Amino acid sequence: MMHTDQNPYAPGSGVRPPLLAGRDEELGAFDDLVSRTAAGRPGRGVVLTGLRGVGKTVLLDRMRDRASDAGWLVVELEGRSRPSGRACVRRQLAHGLALAARRLRGRGMTSQAATALAAVRSFGVAFGWVSVDLGVEPAVGRADTGVAEIDLQETVEDLAPALTERGTALLVVVDEVQDVDLDLLGALLTVQHRAVQRGWPFFVTAAGLPNSPAVLCDARSYAGRMFAFRQVGPLSRTSAESALRDPARAAGVLWDDDAARVVLDAADGYPIHLQTFAACAWATAVDGGTITRADAEAGVERGQAELDAGFFPGWWDRASELEQQYLRRVARASGTAAAVATVDAAPASASGWASVRRSLCEKGLLFMPGPDRVALTVPRLDAFVDGQATPDEGG
Numbered sequence: 001m002m003h004t005d006q007n008p009y010a011p012g013s014g015v016r017p018p019l020l021a022g023r024d025e026e027l028g029a030f031d032d033l034v035s036r037t038a039a040g041r042p043g044r045g046v047v048l049t050g051l052r053g054v055g056k057t058v059l060l061d062r063m064r065d066r067a068s069d070a071g072w073l074v075v076e077l078e079g080r081s082r083p084s085g086r087a088c089v090r091r092q093l094a095h096g097l098a099l100a101a102r103r104l105r106g107r108g109m110t111s112q113a114a115t116a117l118a119a120v121r122s123f124g125v126a127f128g129w130v131s132v133d134l135g136v137e138p139a140v141g142r143a144d145t146g147v148a149e150i151d152l153q154e155t156v157e158d159l160a161p162a163l164t165e166r167g168t169a170l171l172v173v174v175d176e177v178q179d180v181d182l183d184l185l186g187a188l189l190t191v192q193h194r195a196v197q198r199g200w201p202f203f204v205t206a207a208g209l210p211n212s213p214a215v216l217c218d219a220r221s222y223a224g225r226m227f228a229f230r231q232v233g234p235l236s237r238t239s240a241e242s243a244l245r246d247p248a249r250a251a252g253v254l255w256d257d258d259a260a261r262v263v264l265d266a267a268d269g270y271p272i273h274l275q276t277f278a279a280c281a282w283a284t285a286v287d288g289g290t291i292t293r294a295d296a297e298a299g300v301e302r303g304q305a306e307l308d309a310g311f312f313p314g315w316w317d318r319a320s321e322l323e324q325q326y327l328r329r330v331a332r333a334s335g336t337a338a339a340v341a342t343v344d345a346a347p348a349s350a351s352g353w354a355s356v357r358r359s360l361c362e363k364g365l366l367f368m369p370g371p372d373r374v375a376l377t378v379p380r381l382d383a384f385v386d387g388q389a390t391p392d393e394g395g
């Protein structure tokens with residue numbers, strides 16, 4: 001009997017996989033930043049872009065780990081599309097900066113460290129103070145205007161000497177970067193820009209939907225040159241095979257070739273599908289040492305049912321009925337990316353499709369890969385959409 005408590009697979013958003021397969025190139029881009037910084041050379045933060053469930057968050061986590069291993073201070077942020085997200089992400093920043101800066105107190109308080117902590121404390125007062133004790137008073141007239149761009153810049157400027165003194169750097173990691181409000185995003189980009197010019201050891205590294213480069217460039221026109229952009233796509237067959245087989249082998253379990261083929265074909269390189277199908281096949285298998293073709297087929301079926309009950313509705317249910325009609329039209333037009341003209345050539349809602357499309361982009365369900373093209377952000381949502389009951393669309 002296969003033990004469920006030994007199931008190595010890790011289905012679910014942001015759940016760390018047993019093996020992060022096929023991302024050496026992306027990790028290399030980040031390692032490059034770390035080693036260049038150590039050598040006193042300028043480097044660029046990384047921006048990962050891709051569809052939902054392709055593995056951006058877990059890759060970003062791995063980069064964060066590498067930064068921590070190198071002794072860097074790390075602050076983590078997550079953009080949110082709801083209006084309340086604005087205050088939330090500011091509080092995350094203030095709190096994260098305070099926790100990170102506290103580590104500067106460690107080896108005796110230098111005057112640089114005292115200056116840095118006072119600025120961080122000021123920033124905390126201006127942006128939702130949290131009860132992290134820094135042992136200093138807020139700096140007077142420093143990082144306390146309440147204007148994100150000014151305060152963040154002054155904070156980083158005051159942190160830089162203390163970071164340099166200790167041979168370390170500050171990394172701000174931003175997930176769902178397309179959802180960070182323009183004001184804060186602009187501030188992060190301006191400060192990154194200044195940091196490059198002045199040699200402050202401060203870096204932003206981010207992940208988001210395929211429209212993220214456009215969002216960054218809208219916020220600051222120079223953003224396009226400031227980062228190493230990497231598209232995160234489905235895994236190659238070889239990487240997917242490692243992601244499937246290696247964790248099982250480590251637990252003394254083998255996938256029959258037929259069984260592996262069934263799961264790999266069904267997942268088609270998408271990590272969320274691969275983890276879900278593999279976990280379900282494992283849970284189905286009865287023979288202690290082998291996963292058979294029958295286990296794999298049952299696993300894919302169960303896995304698909306799990307995705308249909310959780311992952312897909314998680315996105316689908318965010319859309320209003322009218323928006324769901326539009327998503328259906330996109331799915332029907334081609335499955336993945338379609339011409340806006342085709343999708344919109346239908347009896348429009350009273351206000352026209354443009355506003356529906358805009359709202360779907362804001363909710364992160366659609367993006368525009370080109371000026372007149374529209375695409376779903378969730379791979380295979382089209383197949384799920386097909387299975388949903390269709391209300392009368394009146395055309």
Ligand SMILES: Nc1ncnc2c1ncn2[C@@H]1O[C@H](COP(=O)(O)OP(=O)(O)O)[C@@H](O)[C@H]1O
Pocket residue numbers: 010011012013014015016017018019020021022023050051052053054055056057058059243271272273275
């Ligand atoms: N390189 C990879 N190899 C194996 N599994 C992965 C890989 N990247 C992601 N996964 C798995 O895929 C799922 C989705 O990952 P996640 O980082 O949440 O995607 P995203 O942030 O792009 O939506 C998780 O179950 C995760 O364990």
Ligand SMILES: [Mg+2]
Pocket residue numbers: 013014056057058175
């Ligand atoms: Mg994610």
